[in-house]
Amino acid sequence: MRFRNQVRGVALLAAAALTLSACSAQAGGGSAGEIAGEITVITQRTDIVDTVFADYKAEFEKKYPDVTVNFEAITDYEGEIAVRMNTDDYGDVLLIPNSVKPDQFATFFEPLGSVADMGKEYRLVEEKAYDGQVYGVSITVNTQGLVYNKKVWEAAGVTDLPTTPDEFLDDLRAIRQNTDAVPYYTNYADGWPLSQWDGNRGVMGDPGYQNTHIAYSDTPWAPDEWHGISDGLLYDVVAEGLTEDDPTTTNWEESKTLLGTGQVATMLLGSWAITQMQQAAEDAGGSADDIGYMPFPYQVDGTFHAQIAGDYKNAINVHSEHKAAARAWIEWFAKESGYAHHEGGISPLVDGPAPDTLxxxxxxxxxxxxxDPAPQGKESQEADVVAASEIDLYGNIYRQKLVDIARGAGDGDKESFFADLNQRWADARASVGE
Known part of the structure; x- marks a missing residue:
């Protein structure tokens, strides 16, 4: 596989699909007009909005003295922004929520340019494009894997990376037996970390996999399909008691310290999490070198594969009164803020630097x-099946149910749960058509 300039992946952060009321789109003007005015930038980074983003504000306003930037940080970003988007008041710059289907982009966001033109400068432009137009620019580019505490894994006697789900389970059993650490932490209570399990489709080693095996398959949860493999592993980890005692009490912010200090051994998260875990380790008196990043335990022809995909995409509210200033912010954020580098991510720029964290x-x-992107004219195929099936494929609700069943807090077993998912998916595909 080669590292091309334009990719389409699965969003790293997601919520259950929400129905957004349609407002009439305003036409034109994304980059026209004077770069001036007061703009509101909405972000999900509640942890750094008052620190790092304050520095961004100072630097941006130094370059554009006629612009004033205000930030609004939202904890439950997906849920709250979807409600806000039923009005015209959802900031000037915002992150495209995962609940917005491609054929709705023009209703809510200002087009930034054609795929051909934008792709010359930015990676991943096809991820939030529709009918040849781009509506968002990635804040950073991530790959997918498992962040882990190297000292704990070494203390458990594990010296080689697991190459299969069964080997991974064996390694977690060794951690349980030989250390005091929780082998795997689900982050069940916050919910959104469970959505990270969907972002590893590239593990199958096929760039076209999602266009042939998911949106066009009646059995995505079969044992040899990606969702059957990944969700099946999550189920087995929980069913064997290799996770925290009570998943309803997990805490995302606390989990960083738990992994950094070796109280937790492993979590499946995008590469964006590496620097946060390293910082947590140092803050607790440990070392950033204790934090490692391993590929998902699955190989094709003896080789690990990992998907790369964009994080959230900065976009312009189609109702913004200061679209030129909003566009300037988006471009400055991608080119000059250094956000992707600081987060240990791959640059959203075609010629951007590679991170040391990988x-x-x-x-x-x-x-x-x-x-690969969906075929032209079929951009909404998967999203339409997701909506019709009422399976939040990119979210956490059905995976929380999976965890509940696996830990004995819900009815059924892995086979019955996956059979139900496959049936609902097949029925939805039949209703949507191809």
Whole structure:
């Protein structure tokens, strides 16, 4: 697989699909007009909005003295922004929520340019494009894997990376037996971390996989399909008691310290999490070198593969009165803020630098996979099936149910749960058509 300039992947952060009321789109003017005025930038980064983003504000306003930037940070971003988007008042710059389907982009967001033109400068432009027009620019680019505490894994006697789900389970059992650490932490209570399990489709080593095996398959949860493999592993980890005692009491912010200090061994998260875990380790008196990043335990022809995909996309509210200033912010954020580098991510720029944080992947010989975009005219195929099936494929609700069943707090077992998911998916595909 080669590292192309334009990719389409699965969003790293997601929520259950929400129905957004349609407002009439205003035409034109995304980059026209004077770069001036007061703009509101809405972000999900509640942890750094008063620190790092304050520095961004100072630097941006130094370059554009006629613009004033205000930030609004939202904890439950997906839920709250969807409600706000039933009005015209959802900031000037915002992150495109995962609940907005491609054919709704023009209703809510200002087009930024054609896929061909935007793709010359930015990666991943096809991820939030429709009918040839781009509506968002990635804040950073991530790959997918498992963040882990190297000292804990070494203390458990594990010296080689697991290459299969069964080997991964064996390693977690060794951690349980030989250390005091929780082998795996679900982050069930916050919910959104469970959505990270969907972002690893590239593990199958096929850039076209989602266009042939998911949106056009009646059995995505079969044992040899991606969702059957990934969700099946999550189920088995929980069913064997290799996770925290009570998943309803997990806490995302606390989990960083737990992993950084070795009280937790492993979590499946995008590469964006590496720097946060390293910082948590240092804050607790440990070392950033204790934090490692391993590929998902699955190989194709003896090789690990990992999907690369964009994080949230900065977009312009179609109702903004200061679209030129909003566009300037989006471009400055991608080109000059340094956000992607500071977060340990891959640059959203075609010619941007590679991060140092992915050295573990290089050592493991991981090949990056960029998922092919959906065929033209079929951009909404998967999203339509997701909506019709009422399975929040990119979210956390059905995976929380999976965890509940696996830990004995829900009815059924893995086979019955996956059979139900496959049936609902097949019925939805039949209703949507191809």
């Amino acid at each position: 050295g573990d992947f290089e050592d493991a010989g991981v090949e990056y996979v960029e998922m």
